[in-house]
Amino acid sequence: MSELLSMTAVAARAGLAQKAFSARELTEAYLKAADDTAALNVYVAMTADKARAMADASDARLAKGDARPLEGIPIGIKDMFCTEGVETTASSRILKGFVPRYESTVTARLWDAGGVMLGKLNCDEFAMGSANETSAFGAAVNPWQATSGALKGKALTPGGSSGGSAAAMAARACLLAPGTDTGGSIRQPAALCGLVGLKPTYGRCSRRGIVAFASSLDQAGPITRDVADCALMLTAMAGHDAGDSTSLSAPLPDLESALTAGVKGMRIGIPDEYTLDSMNAEIIALWQQGRAWLEDAGAQCVSVSLPHTRYALPTYYIIAPAEASSNLARYDGVRYGQRVDGATLDEMYAKTRGAGFGDEVKRRVLIGTYVLSAGYYDAYYIKAQQVRRLIQDDFAKVFQDVDALLTPSTPTPAFALGAEMDALTMYLNDVFTVPANLAGIPAISVPAGLSSEGLPLGLQLIAPAMREDQLMRGGAVLEKAAGFTHIAKGAAA
Amino acid sequence: MSIDKQTVARIAHLARIAVDDGAQERLKAELSGILAWVEQLNELDTSHVAPLTSVTGHALPMREDAVSDGGDADTILANAPEKAADFFVVPKVIE
Amino acid sequence: MNDNTLIEGKNGQWEVVIGLEVHAQVSSQAKLFSGASAAFGASANAHVSMVDAAMPGMLPVINRYCVEQAVRTGLGLNAEINLVSIFDRKNYFYADLPQGYQISQYKQPIVGEGSISITLPDGTSRDIGIERLHLEQDAGKSLHDQHPSKSYIDLNRSGVALMEIVSRPDMRSADEAAAYVSKLRAILRFLGTCDGNMEQGSLRADCNVSVRRPGAELGTRTETKNLNSIRFIAQAINSEVARQVQILENGGTIEQETRLFDTSTGQTRTMRSKEDAHDYRYFPDPDLLPLNLEAAWVEDLRKNLPELPDALRARLMEQYGLSAYDASLISEDRNTAAYYEKAAAGQDAKLVANWMVVELFGALNKMGITLEESPVKAEELGQLVARISDGTISGRIAKDVFALMLESGKDADAIIEEQGFQQVSDSGAIEEMIDKVLTENADKVAEYQGGKDKLFGFFVGQVMKASQGQANPAVVNDLLKKKLQK
Structure with missing residues (x-):
C-alpha cells in the first residue's frame, strides 16, 4: 500500500502504463489513506463511488492502450471548484446544500485528462484566510509536526486558503490537488506542507465554475509533490476557455522540456525589498542557500529593486475585499444555499448573510463595501489601482534585466492552529506571495528545506507573464539541489 | 481613517449583513485598524498614475449572437430554498 | 427658449425641464452576457442560463451583435463612438437582480454625445442633445400579485441587452418629449437595433422632470420610472408638472425622488418603499476586460448604415x-x-x-x-x-x-x-347634355349673354348634375364656353 502512496503522479503514470498496478488499486489506496487521515479534517466530502467508477473507466482505457495524460491519477478537489452533482460550499455555511448542475472548466479538464475524483477538500471560507481556520468545517490540520521547540506537540496550520488541499497532499490522501490562489493561497500552504505549488499567469487557467473571491486576482494552479508533477498537472489544467473573458489564448510553453533545461545562462534577480525586519533567520539563510544553488547550476544572480513591494499588501487588502464585496452579493438566499427567513426581503438578506458568512468574510465584505462607497472610492479603491500599476511596473522593469526572481515563499514556517492573531498579523503571511497576484504573473513555491523545528520551508520563483517554463527550469534546479525527500509525520502509510 | 459605529451600521446595511450591537463595537475597532493600515498608500504620490483596469492588457473577447443556453427551468431552480411553480419565491416586496 | 411651452402659474410663468433615459432592448437572439434566449413571452425561468441566475463561478462573455448594435445606434444618433469603453458593476440588492449587481457602463460608455432632431406638430424642428448611450443588463421580473405575503421571481429578462440612451435636459413640454421618443423609436427601427415594441417592454422611458422660473437655476427633479407608452410619457409629465407647480406655488419644496406612474389614475405617486440613499459602489467589472473597438470596424458600420x-x-x-x-x-x-x-x-x-x-x-x-x-x-x-x-x-x-x-x-x-364611374369625356355626349341644359334655361342664357358672367358656374353645375357627376369638368368647361359665345 505505502508503495502506491509514495509515488509521484509521473511515477504512478508509468506504473499504470506498465500495468504494475491498476487505477482501481491506486484509487483504493488513496481512499483508504483519506479514511486513515480523517483526523486531519481535510476532506469535507468523499466521492468514493464516483472515484471507483472513474478508476474502472481508466483501467478500461489503459487496457486498450488509450491512456490520457492523467489517466487513473487520484485527485482531491478544493471546495472552491464547482463539481457537478457534488455539494460545493466554498467551506461556507451560506452555500450548505448547494449542488452545482455544472462542472468548473479546470476540474472538467482534469477529468477529461483521465483524473479520478476522490472528494472535496477543506479550505478557508471563500478562500479568505491563511490558516484554513475560517472554514465553516473547522480547520484542516497540517500532517507535519514540530520535532522540537515551542510548537512541538501542537496541531499546526497547513496554511490557507488551500489548506485542506495541501494537508491532503502532504498526508498522501490524494496524489494531485488543484488549488486557487488570490494572494498566495496555493504557494503559502504548499510551502508550509513541503509541496510544490504554482500560481500561473493570470488567465492561464479558466476561472469559470470556480467560486469567485477576487476576480482580478484569482487563479487556479497545481499543488503537487514535485516540479515534474506540477508541469504535468498545469499542462492538463491550463487552456483557453471561451466561457471566461479573461482567459488567455496564448499556448502554454512546453513545461516538460523546461524541467531538464537547467538554469545555465539565466539571470535571477534577488529583490532587496523582500527582506523583512521580522523575518525568521532560518528563512534568510535558506534564501541565501537558494541563491547559491542557482549559481552553482550556472545562473547569474543579481540584486534588483522592486521599490513598491511594501505597498503590495495594503493594496491587496483594498482590491481583494472590494471585488469580494461585489462577488459575494449573489449569496442572498434566493436561488441556492442557505436562507434565514425574514419578514421583508431586506431582513431575509441581512439575516441570511449575517448567519451564513463567518467573521473574516464579513470583515472583508464590509471593508470592500466601505472602500467602494460614495466619498471613499477615490481615496481607497482608485488609489489602490494606481499603486497596483506601480507594482506591475516594478516587475516589468526588473524583467527587462532578469529572467526570474528568487524570494522566500513565506515569512515563517507553519504556526499553531488556534494561535491568537489579529487580522493584520494574519495578513502578513501573504507578504511575499501577494505581489505576483497583483501583477498577474506566475510564481512557484518549491520545498527547499526544514526549519530547526523540523517544519518545511519553501522558496519562491517569480517569472514574467506567460513564462511558466522559466519557473520549471529554476524550480527543477532548486528541487534537485535541496533534495527534499522528507515525509510528514502525519502522512498515511 | 477611524470609523464609528454608525458607519459600521451603514456599511453593514449596504452589504445586507445583520450585525448585532456587540459585533458593531468589535468591527468598529477591527475595520478602523485595517483602514488605518491600508492608508500607508497615501505615502505615495500617484497623481500621475492611471489606475489599472486590467492586468492582462488584452481586449475583451466577444461571442456570436446565438442561443446556446437556457431552456431548463428545473435545473435553474434545483437549488432554490423556496420555489413555486417555476418561480423563485421571496418575502413580499412592496414598491 | 421656446415661449409657447411656458406654463401659466398663479403668479407667473414656469418653465418645464425634461430629460429622458430610454431603455431600448437590443434586437438580439441571445442575452448580452449569456447564450440564453432574449425572446419575449417564455414560461417562467425558461430563458435563463447559469450566468443569468448568477450561479457561483459563472462568468459573463459579451455578445458581439449587441456591441455592434450599440455602435450602429450611436452612429444613427450622430454620436461620438468611444473606441475604448469599460463595463462597471452597479451594486445593489434586489430580488430580481441575481448577481447583486448590474453590469452597466458608468464612466466610459460605448457612445458619447449626439443629437436627435425632432419635428413638432406646428412643423418646427428642434435638436435634442444625447448625453450618452451605454450597454447594460436588464434585471429579472418580480411578480407581487401571486401570493399574499410572497413575491415571485422570473429571471427570463435577467441579462437581456439594453441600450440606455440618456438625453440632455433639453425638452420643454410633454409634446417635445413625445416627439423625442417617437423619433428615437423611428431611428432604432430604421436601424433594426431595437424593435421599439413598448407594450412588450422593449422600449421604456424614465422621465426626469423639474420646473423653474424662466431662466432660473434648474429646479429639483423627480424621476418617474418605467413608462411604456408615448401616451403615458406625456401623461406622466403633465401630471408631474402640475404637481410640482402646485407644490411650489404653495410655498413647498420638491423632494428629489423616484416616482411611479399609475396608469389607472394618470398620476404619478411616490414609491412606497423609500429606497435608502443609493450608493451603487460602481467599479470596473473585473470579469470583463476593457472593450476595444477598431476604428476601421466602426467606419465599416457607418458606411453600411441604412x-x-x-x-x-x-x-x-x-x-x-x-x-x-x-x-x-x-x-x-x-x-x-x-x-x-x-x-x-x-x-x-x-x-x-x-x-x-x-x-x-x-x-x-x-x-x-x-x-x-x-x-x-x-x-x-x-x-x-x-x-x-x-x-x-x-x-x-x-x-x-x-x-x-x-x-x-x-x-x-x-x-x-x-x-360605371368612368368620367364622360366624349364631347358628343357632353354636347347633347349642354344643348339640353341651355334649351331648358333659355332665360338664363339670355341673362348670361347680356353680361351676367357669374351664371357660367350655374351652367357647369347643371351639366354635371345631368351627367351624374361623370362628365369631365374640363371638357364641360370648354364646350360650354364655346356654345355660350355663339
Whole structure:
C-alpha cells in the first residue's frame, strides 16, 4: 500500500502504463489513506463511488492502450471548484446544500485528462484566510509536526486558503490537488506542507465554475509533490476557455522540456525589498542557500529593486475585499444555499448573510463595501489601482534585466492552529506571495528545506507573464539541489 | 481613517449583513485598524498614475449572437430554498 | 427658449425641464452576457442560463451583435463612438437582480454625445442633445400579485441587452418629449437595433422632470420610472408638472425622488418603499476586460448604415416634391415610406402623398388597423391616383371609389368598371347634355349673354348634375364656353 502512496503522479503514470498496478488499486489506496487521515479534517466530502467508477473507466482505457495524460491519477478537489452533482460550499455555511448542475472548466479538464475524483477538500471560507481556520468545517490540520521547540506537540496550520488541499497532499490522501490562489493561497500552504505549488499567469487557467473571491486576482494552479508533477498537472489544467473573458489564448510553453533545461545562462534577480525586519533567520539563510544553488547550476544572480513591494499588501487588502464585496452579493438566499427567513426581503438578506458568512468574510465584505462607497472610492479603491500599476511596473522593469526572481515563499514556517492573531498579523503571511497576484504573473513555491523545528520551508520563483517554463527550469534546479525527500509525520502509510 | 459605529451600521446595511450591537463595537475597532493600515498608500504620490483596469492588457473577447443556453427551468431552480411553480419565491416586496 | 411651452402659474410663468433615459432592448437572439434566449413571452425561468441566475463561478462573455448594435445606434444618433469603453458593476440588492449587481457602463460608455432632431406638430424642428448611450443588463421580473405575503421571481429578462440612451435636459413640454421618443423609436427601427415594441417592454422611458422660473437655476427633479407608452410619457409629465407647480406655488419644496406612474389614475405617486440613499459602489467589472473597438470596424458600420428618418424625409421632399409635413409623416417608419414609394412610382407623387396622409391614414385610424393590415395595397392606391390623373374619374368620385376599395378589397379599376364611374369625356355626349341644359334655361342664357358672367358656374353645375357627376369638368368647361359665345 505505502508503495502506491509514495509515488509521484509521473511515477504512478508509468506504473499504470506498465500495468504494475491498476487505477482501481491506486484509487483504493488513496481512499483508504483519506479514511486513515480523517483526523486531519481535510476532506469535507468523499466521492468514493464516483472515484471507483472513474478508476474502472481508466483501467478500461489503459487496457486498450488509450491512456490520457492523467489517466487513473487520484485527485482531491478544493471546495472552491464547482463539481457537478457534488455539494460545493466554498467551506461556507451560506452555500450548505448547494449542488452545482455544472462542472468548473479546470476540474472538467482534469477529468477529461483521465483524473479520478476522490472528494472535496477543506479550505478557508471563500478562500479568505491563511490558516484554513475560517472554514465553516473547522480547520484542516497540517500532517507535519514540530520535532522540537515551542510548537512541538501542537496541531499546526497547513496554511490557507488551500489548506485542506495541501494537508491532503502532504498526508498522501490524494496524489494531485488543484488549488486557487488570490494572494498566495496555493504557494503559502504548499510551502508550509513541503509541496510544490504554482500560481500561473493570470488567465492561464479558466476561472469559470470556480467560486469567485477576487476576480482580478484569482487563479487556479497545481499543488503537487514535485516540479515534474506540477508541469504535468498545469499542462492538463491550463487552456483557453471561451466561457471566461479573461482567459488567455496564448499556448502554454512546453513545461516538460523546461524541467531538464537547467538554469545555465539565466539571470535571477534577488529583490532587496523582500527582506523583512521580522523575518525568521532560518528563512534568510535558506534564501541565501537558494541563491547559491542557482549559481552553482550556472545562473547569474543579481540584486534588483522592486521599490513598491511594501505597498503590495495594503493594496491587496483594498482590491481583494472590494471585488469580494461585489462577488459575494449573489449569496442572498434566493436561488441556492442557505436562507434565514425574514419578514421583508431586506431582513431575509441581512439575516441570511449575517448567519451564513463567518467573521473574516464579513470583515472583508464590509471593508470592500466601505472602500467602494460614495466619498471613499477615490481615496481607497482608485488609489489602490494606481499603486497596483506601480507594482506591475516594478516587475516589468526588473524583467527587462532578469529572467526570474528568487524570494522566500513565506515569512515563517507553519504556526499553531488556534494561535491568537489579529487580522493584520494574519495578513502578513501573504507578504511575499501577494505581489505576483497583483501583477498577474506566475510564481512557484518549491520545498527547499526544514526549519530547526523540523517544519518545511519553501522558496519562491517569480517569472514574467506567460513564462511558466522559466519557473520549471529554476524550480527543477532548486528541487534537485535541496533534495527534499522528507515525509510528514502525519502522512498515511 | 477611524470609523464609528454608525458607519459600521451603514456599511453593514449596504452589504445586507445583520450585525448585532456587540459585533458593531468589535468591527468598529477591527475595520478602523485595517483602514488605518491600508492608508500607508497615501505615502505615495500617484497623481500621475492611471489606475489599472486590467492586468492582462488584452481586449475583451466577444461571442456570436446565438442561443446556446437556457431552456431548463428545473435545473435553474434545483437549488432554490423556496420555489413555486417555476418561480423563485421571496418575502413580499412592496414598491 | 421656446415661449409657447411656458406654463401659466398663479403668479407667473414656469418653465418645464425634461430629460429622458430610454431603455431600448437590443434586437438580439441571445442575452448580452449569456447564450440564453432574449425572446419575449417564455414560461417562467425558461430563458435563463447559469450566468443569468448568477450561479457561483459563472462568468459573463459579451455578445458581439449587441456591441455592434450599440455602435450602429450611436452612429444613427450622430454620436461620438468611444473606441475604448469599460463595463462597471452597479451594486445593489434586489430580488430580481441575481448577481447583486448590474453590469452597466458608468464612466466610459460605448457612445458619447449626439443629437436627435425632432419635428413638432406646428412643423418646427428642434435638436435634442444625447448625453450618452451605454450597454447594460436588464434585471429579472418580480411578480407581487401571486401570493399574499410572497413575491415571485422570473429571471427570463435577467441579462437581456439594453441600450440606455440618456438625453440632455433639453425638452420643454410633454409634446417635445413625445416627439423625442417617437423619433428615437423611428431611428432604432430604421436601424433594426431595437424593435421599439413598448407594450412588450422593449422600449421604456424614465422621465426626469423639474420646473423653474424662466431662466432660473434648474429646479429639483423627480424621476418617474418605467413608462411604456408615448401616451403615458406625456401623461406622466403633465401630471408631474402640475404637481410640482402646485407644490411650489404653495410655498413647498420638491423632494428629489423616484416616482411611479399609475396608469389607472394618470398620476404619478411616490414609491412606497423609500429606497435608502443609493450608493451603487460602481467599479470596473473585473470579469470583463476593457472593450476595444477598431476604428476601421466602426467606419465599416457607418458606411453600411441604412437610410435614416431625417435623410429619408429630405429625400422625399427633394425627389417627390413633398411638403415638410407630409414628408415627416411618411418618413416616420420604414414601412410607411416603402408603401409610399411603391404607390408613388410613376404617379403624381404629391397627389399620392396627399391621398395617403389624408384619406388612407384617416381611414386606417378610424378602422383601428395598421398600414400593414390595410385592405388597400400600395399599388392599388397608385392605380386610384392614376385614374384621377388620366381623367377617368374626378377627385370627388375617387373618394367613393376609395371607400369601396376599403370595403371590398377590390382595386380601383374593377370598382370603376362595376359602378360605371368612368368620367364622360366624349364631347358628343357632353354636347347633347349642354344643348339640353341651355334649351331648358333659355332665360338664363339670355341673362348670361347680356353680361351676367357669374351664371357660367350655374351652367357647369347643371351639366354635371345631368351627367351624374361623370362628365369631365374640363371638357364641360370648354364646350360650354364655346356654345355660350355663339
